[in-house]
Amino acid sequence: MIIFGGGLRFAAAPVTFAGMITSLYAVPLALIYLALSARVITYRRGHKLGLGDHGDKSLLKRMRAHANFAEYAPFALVLMGLAEWQGASAIVIHGIGVLLLAGRAAHAYGFSASPPKMKLRVNGMLATFASIVLSVLAILWQATVGG
Numbered sequence: 001m002i003i004f005g006g007g008l009r010f011a012a013a014p015v016t017f018a019g020m021i022t023s024l025y026a027v028p029l030a031l032i033y034l035a036l037s038a039r040v041i042t043y044r045r046g047h048k049l050g051l052g053d054h055g056d057k058s059l060l061k062r063m064r065a066h067a068n069f070a071e072y073a074p075f076a077l078v079l080m081g082l083a084e085w086q087g088a089s090a091i092v093i094h095g096i097g098v099l100l101l102a103g104r105a106a107h108a109y110g111f112s113a114s115p116p117k118m119k120l121r122v123n124g125m126l127a128t129f130a131s132i133v134l135s136v137l138a139i140l141w142q143a144t145v146g147g
Helices: 020-047 057-085 090-112 118-146
Strands: 003-004 008-009
Touching: 020 057, 020 118, 057 090, 057 118, 090 118
Parallel strands: none
Antiparallel strands: 003 008
């Protein structure tokens, strides 16, 4: 309880979220997301295509590269941030971040290339999954043993 100017106000203790390491990885991931978005938008404009894929395989490939990124990156970043917030070590968070960033970049490039580079796609997904699993393990560790 805090008293200001004769009145009573209730204030929660300040919540701190370190988040600084996670933020370092969120920025380049956001830039990759914007680049994938721009690829879809410029293709649509250049070919005068509205909603949907219109049976255009090149557009569909661009849409799926963008959508796949949007499906995995935010979830993985949230888990990474939670692990950091719960006190996982900086080295663990950087390890998770490097795996996530490298995985998403490799997958996006491998998926977007013509022809697709399957090794990059597969390894990108493996690195992304590894970052998610490591985040989950770090969260569980901090919640049970380390916290």
